[in-house]
Amino acid sequence: MSTFSEVGNLKNVTNFGTLISFATGYGATYAPSNTAILLTALNTKKTTAEADLEILKDTEIPLNKQRGIRKALFEPLRPLSTRMLSALEASGAKQETIANAKTIHRKLQGSRAPGAPKTIIDGKDNPDTISVSQQSYDRQADFLQEFIKLLEEETQYNPTETELTTASLNTYQQQLYAINQVVKDAYTPYSNAQITLYQTLYTPETGLVELAYTTKKYIKAAFGARSPQYAQVSGIKFTRPKK
Incomplete structure (x- = not known):
């Protein structure tokens, strides 16, 4: 179209x-x-x-x-990722684990290693298509899940801050997945009307x-x-x- x-x-x-x-x-x-x-x-x-x-x-x-609810829900993700990385670095984890975490963190921040494609969250959706922005929201939720799995495998990672525990992070990550689906479901009748x-x-x-x-x-x-x-x-x- x-x-x-x-x-x-x-x-x-x-x-x-x-x-x-x-x-x-x-x-x-x-x-x-x-x-x-x-x-x-x-x-x-x-x-x-x-x-x-x-x-x-x-x-x-x-x-x-x-979309507004989703934007608000994703808002804490970048600073949370920074705290997750700092907590991992302070835990005594291996440098290899920290290096892998930094790679995921860069993706969540929307920054990149030289030559890598940039990942963004711009809070906008092209009304005519399933937009790059929508795909970005999906990727960000996936990156968070990847980060959490890495933390779960690291025995040294055991923060006392509740919001940084893998249990809390998993709950937040599921909320991101859920709101992404809600937006997609709301987009369908709008797209059909278009x-x-x-x-x-x-x-x-x-x-x-x-x-x-x-x-x-x-x-x-x-x-x-x-x-x-x-x-x-x-x-x-x-x-x-x-x-």
Whole structure:
């Protein structure tokens, strides 16, 4: 599916309503032979598009709520990783174990060794796809699990701070996994709503935008390129999504 913006979608639907208003004002002189651009058909398409926009908005609200919860839950991860590493270094663990821990820690911090790909958490999601950001959240939870397993295998690691114990860390890590799944589950209806709206607006020949262009062409043909009627609608803009 091509990229398209919420602003562009809303503007297309709003401008479609303006186009219909002008066409309605022409009365009986607006009489296309193409049934797809009869006023009844145009109004039906407008109603469908408005309903699709509303559904998209309704599904975005819970998605954004869960994204906010996830962002807050992941917020302590980086400083926690630093404390985990420091606790391991202070425990008397072997240097090889500490070196492996530092590698995982770098991944959790979003930093990298020379030549390694950078891992980020930016708190954002591309609404059109399963984003790089989402994958990053998944990876961060996986990195934490990897770090915990390393600590569990190190007999010297036995911190007195409750939040640094492997039991507490495992509980936190499971919370991260859980919220990632919650966000994915909330994303599904939002993504489906996007698909439906996209089809309503941009399907070739039958989509709202194509019907708008066809309607403008009919008005140009019916009243003339220099007519005041065509002057009313010629400047009404409709945009197609970028491919």
